[in-house]
Amino acid sequence: MRYFTHLFQIIKVGYLFSRCEIPDNFLPKNNKSLLNKLLNYNKKKKKTFSSTLESLGPAYIKLGQFLATRPDIIGSKFAKELANLQDDLPKFDKKISEEIIQSEFNTNIQNVFAEFDAPIAAASIAQVHTGKLSDNQKVAVKIVRPNIEEKFNKDFDFFYFLADFMERFNSDLKRLRFKESIKTMQRSVQMEMDLRYEAAAISEINTNMNENDEYVVPKIFWEKTTKKILTIEWVDGISVRDREKLIEKKYDLKDLARIIIQSFLTQALRNGFFHADMHQGNLLINEEGKLVILDFGIMGRLGEKEQNFLAEILWGLITKNYKRAAEVHFEAGYVPDDQKLDEFSQALRAIGEPLSGKNANDISMANVLTQLFEVTEQFNMETRPELLLLQKTMVVTEGVARDLDPKLNMWDIAEPIVKKWMEDKISPDTKIKQGIEGLSRFGVAISEFPNFLSDARKTNETFNRFLEESQSRSRQSQNYFKRNSFWIITVVALISLVILITG
Structure with a gap:
């Protein structure tokens, strides 16, 4: 059933793409193919690639924003066009946001925020409200859209199907690892849907800053932040x-x-x-x-x-x-x-x-x-x-x-x-530092080598006991391993040492 659903979606997407100019890599390499003729049937392209993606919904907007980072796939012209793709969608009702807050904190909204206002902006994954804490601190509250994860997963399932379909007609997309790019994009979107990751990013940027930096980031209120809710200070x-x-x-x-x-x-x-x-x-x-x-x-x-x-x-x-x-x-x-x-x-x-x-x-x-x-x-x-x-x-x-x-x-x-x-x-100083660090790793490895040998002897004893108990081995192979297992394990230890040094 899912296969036929994907086929129907391909027909819908193909029709919309036939009405706009699309990147060459999204066309079959064979210019005379039926698919190429269908996509180029409408000579008067009335819509842009970016507006077509916008019309298809949030996941396609994210796809367009991601493709803007891949001029190697879509070309510089389309990358510039998609760079201006706006992630701006209708706001959902304030009551839905209040229900999400109460569900996440398992309490009345008045116990979380002293004030909670109407949404001021909305995008494909979340929308933003203003509010106040009990100490009158003004905050921005970001809330993930309801059921958005299920909707995105459904669209990504189709994207993988579409990537397979397109790679059959254009081998360049395989070289460009288009399907792998979809997977990278999905991981990124999944992280966006967990607002704790965004809070962690703010925290890391703040940790990396020093007193000479000329930029600032908002303060996070971790006690008011969950997977679906991010609370930060309001900055004028x-x-x-x-x-x-x-x-x-x-x-x-x-x-x-x-x-x-x-x-x-x-x-x-x-x-x-x-x-x-x-x-x-x-x-x-x-x-x-x-x-x-x-x-x-x-x-x-x-x-x-x-x-x-x-x-x-x-x-x-x-x-x-x-x-x-x-x-x-x-x-x-x-x-x-x-x-x-x-x-x-x-x-x-x-x-x-x-x-x-x-x-x-x-x-x-x-x-x-x-x-x-x-x-x-x-x-x-x-x-x-x-x-x-x-x-x-x-x-x-x-x-x-x-x-x-x-x-x-x-x-x-x-x-x-x-x-x-x-x-x-x-700089030479950096190269010397890197060399010292390499020697340091070598020294650590050498210092650990006696432990490797000790572990090898212990493993050898255990291995011998296992061989004594095993009834499935022939006596000949048992004697061989008894004689040589210590050296086999020692060789494994040496290989591990080399990996540790070079790693």
Whole structure:
């Protein structure tokens, strides 16, 4: 039955997609195929790809926002279009929110909030109310939509079916791991539906901050937070989209643009954990002129490997050492072994050389990152979701900053953050530190080796007792293992030692 339900949904979605322009990778490779002809039957495309996704509901809006981070799948044109996809849905009744609160805390709402107001904003997963605690503290209360998990799970079930269907007609989607991308997106949405994860993200961002940072995050009220409810302090401020009001309050727009860029880069590069939804609706300026960041449902994380990779490749491009930049890709395992280093170096040169001689304010760092990721298709590189999310967030963040300062000099603003980051990541001191840490791990492993041998002897004794009791073994094989089991287990211990050292 489910199969026929999916087929009906494919017909519905296919009809809607036939009325709009869609990415090439969502079309069969065979231009003469019946499916291709059906999708291109309507020559006058009256709707956009983003508006079609909006019409299909919350899960499709999330799919569109996720695809905006994957220009390798849908192309730069559609990625830019979907970057502006708004997650704005009708509000549900305040009484439903009150029932959810009473169910979660198993008490009357008056015992949880002194005041609880009507919703002020709603998105695909949750909506936000204002309220007050017993001490008169004003708060923002985020509440997950009722039955939303069941609805999303149903849609994701169809997305997997659709991904299988599309991969049969376009092998490129297999290389781009489209189905795996759907799985990544589902994990992200599942975390968004548990508001404790968002609270934990706010807490981690706050822990990573230092006194010199020019951004702030709201305080969490953990005792008023559950899986379905998030309570944070209400923060007053002016939206960064309200240029006229910012000018009226005599804020320096150029400096605000700098703060936005540097705040994002600090999170991404220094801390390796960044807010990945830096659009205007999530950014305020408070009375002190600091950036207030809201809505931590979508976060990005860069591991040590990705941070080192970015540091070395940016350094390679800045110094025009394209061969070294190419080698970094190969060393990181991002480029398949069957590709040629010199050809990849040439591709990087094609990106770097046109930047020479241009004014810094004419060069978009986001565009440079986009070009870097566009070469993935040519060289059959595996997609890196964490780097693509960084690139998408950079595009959005740079756009927000340029709205405040059209003459934004991205490189000058980024230079102190990126320079310090690269010094920390690829300086000789760092390399020495990494070497010492490696030796330290080796020393720990060596110090543990006597325990390995002791455990091996104990295991040998147990193993011998097992062999004595076993009636299913032949006497010949029993004698063999008795003679050799200690050395077999010792070899296993040595292999474990090697793994510990190299791990």
